Amino acid sequence: MTATETEQRIIRYNDAFNETLAELLREDPDIFIAGEDVGRYGGVFQSFAGLNAEFGDERVVDTPIAEQAIIGLGIGAAAVGLRPIVDLMFMDFVMVSMDQIANQAAKMKYMFGGKAKLPLTITTTGGAGLGAAAQHSQSLEAWLIHVPGLKVVYPSNPYDLKGLLVSCVRDDNPTIFTLHKAMLGSKGHVPEGLYEIPLGQAKIVREGSDATIVAIGKMVSEAEKAAATLAEEGIDVEIIDPRTLLPFDMDTVIQSAKKTNRIVIVHEAVKNGGIGAEISAQIQEQAFDYLDAPVTRVAAPFAPVPFSPALEKSYVPDAESIAKGVRDVLHRNS
Amino acid sequence: MATKEQTKISKDVLFDLHRRMVRIRLLEEAAGQLASEARIPGFIHLYVGEEAVASGGCVALKDEDQISSTHRGHGHLVAKGGEFKPMMAEFMGKATGYCKGKGGSMHISDLDLGMLGANGIVGAGVPIAVGAAFANKYKNNGLVTMAFFGDGSTNIGAFHEAANMACALHLPIVFMCENNEYAEYTPRDRVMAITDVADRAAAYGMPGVIVDGMDVVAVYEAARVAVARARNGEGPSMIECKTYRFYDHAGVSGLGRTYRSDEEVQEWMDRDPIKLFEAQLAKAKVMSEDEASEIHAEIQAEIDEAIEFAENSPLPDPEVDMLTDVYTEAS
Numbered sequence: 001m002t003a004t005e006t007e008q009r010i011i012r013y014n015d016a017f018n019e020t021l022a023e024l025l026r027e028d029p030d031i032f033i034a035g036e037d038v039g040r041y042g043g044v045f046q047s048f049a050g051l052n053a054e055f056g057d058e059r060v061v062d063t064p065i066a067e068q069a070i071i072g073l074g075i076g077a078a079a080v081g082l083r084p085i086v087d088l089m090f091m092d093f094v095m096v097s098m099d100q101i102a103n104q105a106a107k108m109k110y111m112f113g114g115k116a117k118l119p120l121t122i123t124t125t126g127g128a129g130l131g132a133a134a135q136h137s138q139s140l141e142a143w144l145i146h147v148p149g150l151k152v153v154y155p156s157n158p159y160d161l162k163g164l165l166v167s168c169v170r171d172d173n174p175t176i177f178t179l180h181k182a183m184l185g186s187k188g189h190v191p192e193g194l195y196e197i198p199l200g201q202a203k204i205v206r207e208g209s210d211a212t213i214v215a216i217g218k219m220v221s222e223a224e225k226a227a228a229t230l231a232e233e234g235i236d237v238e239i240i241d242p243r244t245l246l247p248f249d250m251d252t253v254i255q256s257a258k259k260t261n262r263i264v265i266v267h268e269a270v271k272n273g274g275i276g277a278e279i280s281a282q283i284q285e286q287a288f289d290y291l292d293a294p295v296t297r298v299a300a301p302f303a304p305v306p307f308s309p310a311l312e313k314s315y316v317p318d319a320e321s322i323a324k325g326v327r328d329v330l331h332r333n334s
Numbered sequence: 335m336a337t338k339e340q341t342k343i344s345k346d347v348l349f350d351l352h353r354r355m356v357r358i359r360l361l362e363e364a365a366g367q368l369a370s371e372a373r374i375p376g377f378i379h380l381y382v383g384e385e386a387v388a389s390g391g392c393v394a395l396k397d398e399d400q401i402s403s404t405h406r407g408h409g410h411l412v413a414k415g416g417e418f419k420p421m422m423a424e425f426m427g428k429a430t431g432y433c434k435g436k437g438g439s440m441h442i443s444d445l446d447l448g449m450l451g452a453n454g455i456v457g458a459g460v461p462i463a464v465g466a467a468f469a470n471k472y473k474n475n476g477l478v479t480m481a482f483f484g485d486g487s488t489n490i491g492a493f494h495e496a497a498n499m500a501c502a503l504h505l506p507i508v509f510m511c512e513n514n515e516y517a518e519y520t521p522r523d524r525v526m527a528i529t530d531v532a533d534r535a536a537a538y539g540m541p542g543v544i545v546d547g548m549d550v551v552a553v554y555e556a557a558r559v560a561v562a563r564a565r566n567g568e569g570p571s572m573i574e575c576k577t578y579r580f581y582d583h584a585g586v587s588g589l590g591r592t593y594r595s596d597e598e599v600q601e602w603m604d605r606d607p608i609k610l611f612e613a614q615l616a617k618a619k620v621m622s623e624d625e626a627s628e629i630h631a632e633i634q635a636e637i638d639e640a641i642e643f644a645e646n647s648p649l650p651d652p653e654v655d656m657l658t659d660v661y662t663e664a665s
Binding site: 032034058061063064066067068069070071072073074075076077078079080081082084099100103104108109110111112113114115116117118148149151171172173 | 400432437441444446491496
């Protein structure tokens with residue numbers, strides 16, 4: 001599965017994205033990238049830097065600001081045999097293009113009786129933490145996992161980013177690949193060369209016995225910090241990073257629930273109708289008898305993402321609120 | 335009328351234009367009848383009256399070229415080479431349909447014929463057509479995409495985004511507007527401040543022409559010019575076909591309605607594209623009335639056979655078919 005790891009090469013999350021795209025473009029002439037500012041400028045976060053220079057205007061395409069047409073461009077090109085990567089600069093723009101994503105890309109195969117094959121990857125950036133306010137900070141995975149036909153991926157570190165991105169691009173279904181914009185500068189080990197991490201396979205980030213944290217995207221690193229704090233209190237938590245949100249690796253979560261009997265789900269999106277609700281429902285359907293405490297969710301309050309750093313900081317879950325959630329399911333809060 | 339152009343068009347092409355129109359008309363009349371008898375479930379949006387647009391457009395295309403369609407998509411699929419049996423079976427929700435009964439009338443498609451799908455969302459097929467056109471340019475395969483859409487589609491954002499993008503990227507595409515004067519049940523002049531959709535073409539930087547959408551030769555001639563332009567790498571064009579729906583937006587009623595007058599309907603029906611063309615062909619001694627009748631009878635027999643096929647076809651099985659075709663499995 002993985003390339004030969006001859007050295008521990010440490011690179012940034014954003015650079016892992018860029019390098020993976022370059023390697024994919026070199027490997028497969030049917031792959032092209034299109035989106036706003038992705039060409040000459042290299043993307044608003046420079047995630048696409050240098051690609052237009054290497055691969056040209058034909059393969060790294062600057063588009064108008066037209067999110068519906070950007071997704072449509074990818075759908076039509078995929079339907080007739082290419083392998084497009086189209087970029088929605090911010091995940092918030094998913095709503096602008098939702099018809100093309102949910103009514104067109106996701107349903108085309110089924111509506112056409114199986115004939116359509118849509119190897120389309122939609123890349124985007126989600127998450128809060130940069131003071132980007134209500135329309136540039138959302139995590140909208142719950143909107144997407146509701147739609148049969150899509151695959152939804154949210155990597156929490158550079159290594160997974162590369163392997164998952166390769167799997168998305170090589171997948172013959174429409175996939176939505178979300179970078180966390182507050183993690184672009186984070187670093188980790190990433191091998192050179194292409195490797196795949198299968199979609200729909202969770203990772204047990206930390207093994208533990210007292211409670212399980214299921215954390216998504218940037219919340220994984222916050223959960224790891226919480227685990228360190230809790231360890232000092234004698235609480236041994238398990239952390240699961242689903243990595244792919246649709247299809248969701250429920251088996252790994254259920255196994256862990258049967259082991260620890262206590263579950264805390266953490267995500268950045270608002271709690272109401274979030275992915276945590278779905279995970280929680282499935283846990284009670286499949287492992288009710290194993291639970292020693294109600295499944296708990298640590299998520300954003302039911303308000304738009306606020307601008308002021310003072311508000312935003314307490315809006316997004318962090319190690320402290322996650323640790324509190326774990327203490328709750330263990331009845332350890334005084 | 336159009337005799338000058340006809341002299342330049344081969345007899346084969348004239349017969350082809352005629353045959354495609356009649357195939358659409360007779361299929362649609364049969365489908366309407368079956369729907370009114372509840373032998374076809376769901377909604378049905380009939381193409382009767384607009385046959386010259388799909389036929390004139392598609393005869394100007396190669397088989398390998400692509401089209402995108404609308405919720406009024408039967409005519410486009412027939413014009414692109416769709417067969418009656420899998421179409422009728424799809425209308426009836428049968429497992430032998432083009433979409434295994436999962437799409438129905440409103441999503442009927444056959445990608446093998448380059449038909450990118452009828453579409454339940456107004457205007458949504460246009461960005462997809464732009465994507466196919468992008469792929470043609472990318473692959474340098476010489477193919478052209480034709481996007482069919484109605485006047486109502488040109489009021490939705492996706493249309494404007496797609497038209498602008500196609501022109502900005504200089505793609506091999508033809509924007510084929512069926513202006514039937516009504517957006518569902520609302521007359522054009524209540525929802526648009528312009529009379530001619532073709533006026534919009536200039537805003538994107540492409541030529542826009544207006545043709546009589548009841549005159550199949552006029553449509554074909556305009557399409558031929560636009561398709562050649564696209565194929566030669568000269569970029570997008572728009573053709574506005576002034577046409578009319580003989581039936582309502584959906585269903586099989588057409589007369590005695592409050593949103594349009596019977597007199598108006600009758601005026602357009604007097605300009606029935608098939609009758610007009612058959613009169614021209616007879617006058618030019620290209621096709622006699624008897625020959626035309628034979629063609630109608632032959633196609634009708636094929637439709638009757640398709641209805642029988644569809645009615646005798648199995649329904650999809652919920653146990654087996656519900657969850658297949660949602661995803662493409664890894665090969």
